[in-house]
Amino acid sequence: MNVLFLGYGKMGSALGEAWLSNGLVKRLVAVDPGRPQGVKAEVLGSAAELDETSAFDLIVVAVKPALAREAIVALPQPSLDGAIVVSIMAGVTCAELSAAAGLRAAVVRAMPNTPVMVNQGCTGLFSATLEDPARRKSLQTLFEAVGIAVWLEREAQLDAVTAISGSGPAYYHLFSEALADAGIALGLPAELARKLAAQTARGAAELQVQPQADFITLRQTVTSPNGTTAAAIAEFETEEKLRQLVKKAAQAARDRSIELSQPS
Ligand SMILES: NC(=O)c1ccc[n+]([C@@H]2O[C@H](COP(=O)([O-])OP(=O)(O)OC[C@H]3O[C@@H](n4cnc5c(N)ncnc54)[C@H](OP(=O)(O)O)[C@@H]3O)[C@@H](O)[C@H]2O)c1
Incomplete structure (x- = not known):
């Protein structure tokens, strides 16, 4: 070719x-x-x-x-x-x-x-x-x-693909940045916090793409009742804060993609 x-x-x-x-x-x-x-x-x-x-x-x-x-x-x-x-x-x-x-x-x-x-x-x-x-x-x-x-x-x-996977890597990078910053705030050295956030993203992604993997089961595997993960997830899930924010962000990307396709 x-x-x-x-x-x-x-x-x-x-x-x-x-x-x-x-x-x-x-x-x-x-x-x-x-x-x-x-x-x-x-x-x-x-x-x-x-x-x-x-x-x-x-x-x-x-x-x-x-x-x-x-x-x-x-x-x-x-x-x-x-x-x-x-x-x-x-x-x-x-x-x-x-x-x-x-x-x-x-x-x-x-x-x-x-x-x-x-x-x-x-x-x-x-x-x-x-x-x-x-x-x-x-x-x-x-x-x-x-x-x-x-x-x-x-x-x-x-427009939807652009909002989910086209722009998506930036969302994960932002989340890793926020997670590393949280680690620093909890007393970890910056380089270590960054390394933990990146390797955790890689490990979680690797689990997600295994055949038959589903996001809910994977999350539940880490989340024992009343444990540490449950405490964090409760924060994300209060009034579906994280889910609503992600939905709003993806809609904003989709709308911008439509806007860019309009004749100027
Ligand atoms: N980055 C993403 O996440 C992503 C994802 C999906 C799709 N895209 C799309 O991919 C496209 C390229 O993005 P990119 O990040 O690769 O941009 P980029 O690194 O800036 O690459 C564009 C290249 O095109 C060259 N160029 C400028 N005018 C040209 C012409 N008339 N003929 C041939 N080449 C010319 C530029 O040279 P000079 O720098 O010398 O001007 C530059 O090397 C964009 O349209 C973007 O929408 C990007």
């Missing part, structure tokens, strides 16, 4: 370098004005350096959303014809992508998250124009190389 990346920053390079390392793509060209160093991809500073007749099976658009159109229309038209254009950009709709790429390209939206950098990502995929099951499966396989990947039925579901 011949792949072109527009934008080879944090997310683009995490995906592209993993695909090259796993041998999933044969040739990978990345257009990025920052010309990232020390990567396996062939890097070009601008689309003008592409051969006019270059053809790619897959074009991944991984620039900031505001630069989407500019990056796509800079490509020579033959490279777009018949290609699958996959956008990982938040809030750039299929309609906008098709308008920029032309009707002969199949357009896919993907919403990955930063754990793709350690092959533990989640990616939601949506397309109204890529119908061939074999092409859909091969695209899913690429994203599965860096975690899990699922096809969504409706484009609007991408």
